[in-house]
Amino acid sequence: xxxxxxxxxxxxxxxxxxxxxxxxxxxxxxxxxxxxxxxxxxxxxxxxxxxxxxxxxxxxxxxxxxxxxxxxxxxxxxxxxxxxxxxxxxxxxxxxxxxxxxxxxxxxxxxxxxxxxxxxxxxxxxxxxxxxxxxxxxxxxxxxxxxxxxxxxxxxxxxxxxxxxxxxxxxxxxxxxxxxxxxxxxxxxxxxxxxxxxxxxxxxxxxxxxxxxxxxxxxxxxxxxxxxxxxxxxxxxxxxxxxxxxxxx
Numbered sequence: 001x002x003x004x005x006x007x008x009x010x011x012x013x014x015x016x017x018x019x020x021x022x023x024x025x026x027x028x029x030x031x032x033x034x035x036x037x038x039x040x041x042x043x044x045x046x047x048x049x050x051x052x053x054x055x056x057x058x059x060x061x062x063x064x065x066x067x068x069x070x071x072x073x074x075x076x077x078x079x080x081x082x083x084x085x086x087x088x089x090x091x092x093x094x095x096x097x098x099x100x101x102x103x104x105x106x107x108x109x110x111x112x113x114x115x116x117x118x119x120x121x122x123x124x125x126x127x128x129x130x131x132x133x134x135x136x137x138x139x140x141x142x143x144x145x146x147x148x149x150x151x152x153x154x155x156x157x158x159x160x161x162x163x164x165x166x167x168x169x170x171x172x173x174x175x176x177x178x179x180x181x182x183x184x185x186x187x188x189x190x191x192x193x194x195x196x197x198x199x200x201x202x203x204x205x206x207x208x209x210x211x212x213x214x215x216x217x218x219x220x221x222x223x224x225x226x227x228x229x230x231x232x233x234x235x236x237x238x239x240x241x242x243x244x245x246x247x248x249x
Contacts, residue, residue: 047080
């Protein structure tokens with residue numbers, strides 16, 4: 001398969017302004033994400049509407065595509081894909097939307113996500129990680145998902161799902177395997193175009209989770225199961241934590 005990895009990156013952030021350019025042990029965050037992605041993929045490009053990010057990517061020798069302003073990373077990926085096809089004369093079979101705020105990205109996750117497309121019926125894929133600690137459920141942080149027997153998503157929620165009626169919440173992890181969603185997505189070319197063209201749906205708006213748009217339109221999302229924990233940088237505290245983890249490198 002010909003796979004294109006796209007890292008959407010924007011400068012503005014309500015909690016951590018300019019985080020793609022934040023220094024982490026001598027490299028910007030976007031450079032660290034790019035390097036990790038390149039360990040799994042030959043073709044990786046940063047998609048941004050900010051010239052500061054464009055300049056930083058070019059300085060470390062990465063590929064970058066300038067886009068217009070977009071409300072979602074998915075729509076930014078679509079524009080970047082179309083520009084990649086026009087300029088490179090290259091037709092990717094699969095496009096992977098890689099989160100630009102995970103400098104500890106494990107390349108194996110990209111491999112696991114890509115493997116979902118070994119089934120020719122799959123149009124869209126993502127990753128989940130099994131919940132191991134009861135605290136992850138009682139804290140109720142993150143996004144949870146329920147799967148069918150084919151590992152296709154049934155529903156994504158910011159609440160812990162399913163609800164175990166006959167057990168106290170602190171014991172739920174003992175009686176059911178819960179899955180937390182990791183925000184990396186894979187699309188076929190056509191699926192990316194179709195997804196971006198769909199109107200917002202009620203469940204998408206209710207949960208503020210755009211992947212529910214695809215499900216609410218009767219489509220499927222195949223889920224790969226990873227056991228590699230992901231560390232996203234959303235706040236200054238997250239940034240300091242990652243700096244300490246990478247400080248010895």
